[in-house]
Amino acid sequence: MEEPEEIRIGVFVCHCGLNIAGVVDVEEVTEYAKTLPGVVHAEHNPYTCSEPGQKAIKEAIKKYRLNRVVVASCSPRMHEPTFRQVIQEAGLNPYLLEMANIREHCSWCHSHEPREATEKAKDLVRMAVAKARHLRPLKPIEVPVTNRALVIGGGIAGISAALNLAEMGYKVYLVDRYESIGGHMAQLDKTFPTLDCSICIEGPLMVDVARHPNIELITYAEVKEVEGYVGNFKVKVEKKPRYVDESKCTGCGECRDACPIEVPNDWDMFLGVRKAIDVPFDQAVPLVYRIDRDHCIECYKCVEACGPREAIDFSQQPEELTLEVGAIIVATGYDIYLPYDDPRYGYGKYDNVITALEMERLHVAAGPTKGVIRRASDGKVPKSVAFIQCVGSRDVTRFPYCSGICCMYSIKNAVLLKEKHPETEVYILYTDMRTNYKGYEEFYNRAKELGIKFIRIDLEKRQILEDPKTKNLIIRAETEEGKTIELEVEMVVLASAMVPKAGTKDLARVLGLSVGPNGFFMEAHPKLRPIETLVDGIFIAGCCQGPKDIQFSVAQGAAAAVKAAEILSKKALEIEPLVAAVDEVRCRGCGRCEEVCEFGAIKVLEENGRLVARVNEALCKGCGACSVRCPTGAIKVRNFGPEQIRAQAIAAIRR
Amino acid sequence: MPMRIWKTDTPERLVIERRLHVHKHKLELDRTKCVGCELCSLICPREAITVKVPEKNGSEGPRKPVIDVDEEKCQFCGICNCICPFGAIKVLKDGQPIIPVAESESFPRLLREVVVDVSKCPPGCKECEDACPLGLIKVSVVGPDGRELSLEEAKAYPRPEELKVNVEIDLDGCPGCRLCELKCPEGAIRAVKVIHGSIRINTDLCPEGCKDCVDVCPVPGTLTVGPDGKVVVNEVTCVYCGVCRLVCPVEEAIELTRTYIRHEPIKSGAWNKALEKLTSTVHLTRELVAKSMERGQEVVEKRLGWIIARSGS
Ligand SMILES: Cc1cc2nc3c(=O)[nH]c(=O)nc-3n(C[C@H](O)[C@H](O)[C@H](O)COP(=O)(O)OP(=O)(O)OC[C@H]3O[C@@H](n4cnc5c(N)ncnc54)[C@H](O)[C@@H]3O)c2cc1C
Ligand code: SF4
DSSP: OOOOSOOOEEEEEEOTTHHHHTTSOHHHHHHHHHTSTTEEEEEEESOTTSHHHHHHHHHHHHHHTOSEEEEEESOHHHHHHHHHHHHHHTTSOGGGEEEEEOIIIIITTTTTOHHHHHHHHHHHHHHHHHHHTTOOOOOOEEEEOOOEEEEEOOSHHHHHHHHHHHHTTOEEEEEOSSSSSOGGGGGOSEETTTTEEHHHHHHHHHHHHHHOTTEEEEOSEEEEEEEEETTEEEEEEEEOOOSBOTTTOOOOOHHHHHOOOEEEOGGGTTSSEEESEEOSSTTOSSOOOEEOTTTOOOOOHHHHHHGGGOOBOTTOOOEEEEEEESEEEEOOOEEEOOOTTOTTTOTTTSTTEEEHHHHHHHHSTTSTTTTOOOOTTTOOOOSEEEEEEEESBTOTTSBOSOOSSHHHHHHHHHHHHHHHOTTSEEEEEESSOOOOSTTHHHHHHHHHHTTOEEEEOOSSOEEEEEOTTTOOEEEEEEOTTSOEEEEEESEEEEEEOEEEOTTHHHHHHHHTOOBOTTSSBOOSBTTTBSSBOSSTTEEEOGGGSSOOOHHHHHHHHHHHHHHHHHHHTOSEEEEOOOSEEEOTTTOOOOOHHHHHOTTSOEEEEEETTEEEEEEOTTTOOOOOHHHHHOTTSOEEETTSSHHHHHHHHHHHHOO | OOOEEEEEEOSSEEEEEEEOSSOEEEEEEETTTOOOOSHHHHHOTTOOEEEEOOOOOSSOSOOOOEEEEOTTTOOOOOHHHHHOTTOOEEEEETTEEOOHHHHTTSSOOBOOEEEEOGGGOOTTOOHHHHHOTTOOEEEEEEOTTSOEEOHHHHHHOSOGGGOEEEEEEOGGGOOOOOHHHHHOTTOOEEEEOSEEEEEEEOGGGSOTTOOHHHHHOSSTTSEEEOTTSOEEEOGGGOOOOOHHHHHOSSTTSEEEEEEEEOBOOOOOHHHHHHHHHHSOHHHHHHHHHHHOHHHHHHHHHHHHHHHHHHHHO
């Protein structure tokens, strides 16, 4: 199917300021390009992506009647769409563009060898030109869009995303793994820097979620499987049995009072107990009880207490739902690190060492101590408390990053403690204080005015010991100057790190997302695309992307909603045609392509009495595995087929 | 403080303690009272309790089974506390003995009954105290001046009608073996068995010279070796704890069935389940039918229907 038309290639070499031109001799590369077969024009420009650079391409296309364009500049990741747009505006099919990456692959990595770099740039241009000769015009593929969204995780970030989308008029499924939405914010007492009561400000939003006609709340459920692609995801969700019928439970709590079984309460960080039939907290949404069948003894006292409401159903089974959505927002939050493995802190060994989240539960009026700060060893209000910062965080052997919010939450808990028990001595042992953002530094100053003592200590040299008689704690630490200090307190609160939510890796696998080196979900670009992921149509918000506080989680939730709406608002989406295509005449229907396809994009079907492979273009990622496997050469990735690749490879070795 | 769990195991007692920031839960097994029967392990809803029968090795001596409790599984519900015929298990919360399942009427306490008509007691007699194999009975005699008399003094006391006899019985540990009743020369005691049933030993199956069952039986005289060297059962005193069957090296040599357990009246699925395991479905249904024809059927249906649903999945 050779095109009879004459091939007329234009090559545009970019300086990228001094990024390329500072190393590579762009003049020489341009002159060299002119000598290559098919090239009718070559020029170099200071910034090809800039307005004048783009104009130069358009003009050259007209003037030299170019029908292929090669841009030798940066990685196609950023600017391929830019240049495709440019040549399309000049009347060419956008897929008749080829890029040679002479920046990332050349000038940047060979900055000390300009001569060799120039030669390599010439090689890259030659290869690109060789491939360009074989490019075919393509048409983008159009796929319809399902205008519903799925939000995974109903913490404050997920709530923010769901409410924003619902308000824009889109139907939202909000799936949370836990019995109630709310996430960590519902566990906190007050929030810095304003000291708003946490559940008082989050509770109404949780209720809004439950009431919103556009939101379908699916709690106590796990996302099991995701199929499909942007605009058209099919999601399998498993709803775990609560053994209480959601539609019949009135949330009265009579079953709880009747139940004899007490179970350590996960919601309270195991400080107190809950019943085998219970809700995690009184403001839970949905307010539906759940039976913990691991602990239930099946006495049926709850059934008796429930009486004619008949909400309790021991025969409930897991339920599988299939949701069809156009976009997915992941807002699965974080876990707090429990420093059992760090012997310096004696966590889990000494009665009076707790984490900050345990402290939050002690502060909460509805918590296990009704808001009174008590030591575990004797139930007394401690006369002195030390907060120790950077536990697990900034520790190269554990979590090398800064959790960012621990400075603020420790100051908050210290202030609350001081306000409740002014006679208590409060210390904050820190290494660096991080109180950026609005109102935070002022809050820090307020803490100092309240008489909270801030002592700077070394990040590593710290050790807690227990006085076995009094159960007081002796903290030995080194100051910046190398002086050893010793401090005896009645209680220690550890500012432990925010770590990736348990199950993040599994969910990443299900969604096809990547996680960064610290285990949080990875964004498409840390600065410019913090909400997007590398999978089109899937966005991340809140602490699942990295540690942050409530205001940023809310902002990211809203941002993710906008990003999702960008997709949901369209009737159809265009996707890249650079995918596998089957030559039906050659295909024997052997099914090897179907076997190797990792994305389930190929199916061998019977058509007119013979077997033939069919590609779901929306699922195909254009990886080419099928093409390698095909014994007859019937399946090829468009513009990345043997003819293009072979031409490029031959050009690489033949100068 | 994060949750912490301890386990201390000595030949005298096994203690499991779970400490939360605001609560302490404790389970105490008094090994000196525990006879090693399997009742608790049969009905523990979390399957936290296991019984290990010591290996039979050449050397003689009773092979009393040893109870172990998995500290990770125990949830301090108190079902074992309720069922132990010998009162060997106690559950405590924050230092106070408490049986959560009994408080909520999710599980019955056993009904133990030993009635003594002290007016019939001759001062100075302590046959019952001596007879009790578990040491639960304490007989005392008080003179008209309120002074406690020794038994010899009481016997020799000139005006016995002035003396007052007290018989204190620690009922919590009494399985109702009736030895006190049988030994009382005056017929002053009436003791009721807690567990009723039947026991039969198929002596044809007994290995030559084996008397493991006799060695572990907590009630002396219930199992004895007869003149022909075969084990003989005296059912009158058997408490149907089943420890004999547990140590018996031959399967089916001892046939033991429990038919009825005296307990506080109760309506509870957990008890029905326990009863089914301790006795049999037949006896469970009998109890349920007795309670209420209609209600009984409903519960059985619920239980069985649900078992069918579960096994089907
Ligand atoms: C001790 C402490 C004190 C703090 N105090 C403050 C403060 O005063 N002010 C402030 O601004 N910030 C504070 N923070 C930070 C605050 O908790 C977080 O910024 C905020 O809660 C993050 O919300 P999120 O929605 O991202 O995550 P989370 O609150 O963690 O919510 C995640 C939700 O996703 C669900 N989920 C997780 N995995 C899955 C899954 N696989 N499938 C379905 N659902 C899933 C969870 O059940 C949960 O409901 C504090 C943090 C700590 C540790
Ligand atoms: S049946 Fe289970 S959940 Fe219901 S009251 Fe009894 S122990 Fe509690």
